[in-house]
Amino acid sequence: MTVAARSRRHDVLVEGEFPFTHEDFRRIAALLHAMAGITLVESKATLVYSRVAKRLRALRLTSFSDYCDFVAGDQGVEERQAMLAALTTNVTRFFREPHHFEHLRTRVLEPLADAVRAGRRLRIWSAGCSSGQEPYSIAMTILDVLPDAARLDVRILATDIDPNVVATAREAIYAEELIDPIPAPQRGRWLERRPDGEWAVNATARSLVTARELNLMEPWPMKGPFDAIFCRNVVIYFDEPTQERMWNRFAPLLSPGGRLYVGHSERVAFAGSRFVTDGLTTYRAPGVLA
Numbered sequence: 031m032t033v034a035a036r037s038r039r040h041d042v043l044v045e046g047e048f049p050f051t052h053e054d055f056r057r058i059a060a061l062l063h064a065m066a067g068i069t070l071v072e073s074k075a076t077l078v079y080s081r082v083a084k085r086l087r088a089l090r091l092t093s094f095s096d097y098c099d100f101v102a103g104d105q106g107v108e109e110r111q112a113m114l115a116a117l118t119t120n121v122t123r124f125f126r127e128p129h130h131f132e133h134l135r136t137r138v139l140e141p142l143a144d145a146v147r148a149g150r151r152l153r154i155w156s157a158g159c160s161s162g163q164e165p166y167s168i169a170m171t172i173l174d175v176l177p178d179a180a181r182l183d184v185r186i187l188a189t190d191i192d193p194n195v196v197a198t199a200r201e202a203i204y205a206e207e208l209i210d211p212i213p214a215p216q217r218g219r220w221l222e223r224r225p226d227g228e229w230a231v232n233a234t235a236r237s238l239v240t241a242r243e244l245n246l247m248e249p250w251p252m253k254g255p256f257d258a259i260f261c262r263n264v265v266i267y268f269d270e271p272t273q274e275r276m277w278n279r280f281a282p283l284l285s286p287g288g289r290l291y292v293g294h295s296e297r298v299a300f301a302g303s304r305f306v307t308d309g310l311t312t313y314r315a316p317g318v319l320a
Contacts, residue, residue, distance in 0.1 A: 043072065044079040048086055053093035058082065058113070061102060065114055066191055067247045067276075068267040081116040085109070115292060118267075122160040124211040125167045125191075127262065130291045133309055134168065138258050138289055139175040142254045142319055146176060151183040153256045155283075157246065158264035159188035162199030162231075162239070163208070168260065169235040170216045180237045189244035198242040202231035204219025246276065254283035257319060262311075263293035276303060 043049040058078060070078065079234060082097070089109070091097050120211040125131055139152075154171075156165040166187035171178050172186075190196050202272045208230050209217060220235040232276045244250070246264070259280055265273045280290055281304040290313040292298065298305055298313050303312035 043075045046079060046083065048079075048083055048092070048094055050075065050079045050094050053298070056100055056231075057098040058094075058117075059101070059117065060127070061098075061110070061304045062108055062114065063119055063299045065110060065247070066118070067244060067269075067272045068118070069269045069272075070117075078117065081315065082113060085112060086118060097242035111193065115194055118158040118192055120190075120192065120195050121263070124163045124209060125213075126211070127294060128166065128313070129310060130260070130262075130312065131167060131171045133312055134200065134258060134289070134291075135171055135175060138319065139172060142257065143175055145320070146182055146184065147178075149183065152185070153254070154258045155252070155256045155260070155278075156186060156188045157259060159190045159196070159199055159241065159259040160192075161195045162188065162202055162241065163204075164188075164260055165239045165241070166202065166231050166235060166263070167212075169231075169238045170212070170220050172238065173220060173235060180234050184238055186239045187256075188239050188241040189246075190241075191243065191245045191264050196241050199239070202236050202239075204231075205227050235306055236256075246274075250279070250282070250283075255285040256283055257285050258289045259284060260291045260292065262291060263314050266293060272281070274299070277313075281315065284315040285319060286315060288315045289313065 041051040042049045043055055044051050055072060055075050055078065060069055062068050072196060086094065086097050091100065092136065101113055142150065142152060154168055156168060159165050163174050165186050176184065188199055203224070205228055207251060209307065212221065220232055221229045222232050224230055233269050261280065265276055268276065277298050284290065289308065290298070292311050294311055296311065303313060308314035
């Protein structure tokens with residue numbers, strides 16, 4: 031075995047169909063961070079290998095080194111999106127962390143209901159909407175308070191970096207096991223069972239939601255203000271400086287008194303300068319909703 035071969039073998043991080051080296055991991059991690067702000071640590075190497083190896087097979091490549099060269103090159107634009115989709119986790123469900131939806135109902139929607147009926151706009155952003163369960167949970171919560179919301183100036187913006195899950199959110203059709211968390215009264219009002227046994231969010235709830243692709247690391251076209259922003263279980267994949275930049279970008283998009291909802295393991299570390307804590311993993315912008 032040559033010196034170069036021994037060095038290459040020593041550098042292997044994951045043994046498998048395609049040797050995966052520390053350098054391969056470093057290149058993929060650097061590209062993912064540059065694209066989406068996501069930080070990968072080497073303890074995730076086996077997971078990265080298993081997901082990206084599928085892309086090598088699809089492209090009929092024989093090494094991670096060749097894959098890294100391709101995905102970083104001018105011809106790799108579409109593949110960078112495919113790699114991003116492979117490496118991002120889309121764990122979601124209807125009414126996940128239900129205390130947030132009760133808080134939304136009692137602290138945001140009910141106090142604003144009369145003003146919205148009188149013509150006030152209501153805007154909520156689901157940042158990291160995945161396959162749509164979060165924005166449609168928001169829609170059903172709104173419709174419980176404002177049954178005529180579809181005729182009012184009420185809109186939910188749903189965004190995600192992965193075009194595949196955005197397409198699912200637009201379609202708004204879910205397998206029966208996925209709708210179990212939806213309370214029976216809301217399920218009966220806002221979903222329709224299809225002949226194939228799946229469930230579709232009905233036209234009323236769907237009309238409140240606009241689903242768009244958006245990379246949170248890139249410029250944001252929307253100006254707000256939003257009465258609530260849900261960004262839950264997204265920034266856990268970012269390093270601390272990226273998290274802080276994200277909170278700083280959200281803050282000016284909130285209405286006075288608007289709420290920011292984050293995931294159960296997330297915290298806005300500098301809340302005192304931009305937000306006031308307002309319940310479990312909920313933050314309020316200074317001022318009062320009006």
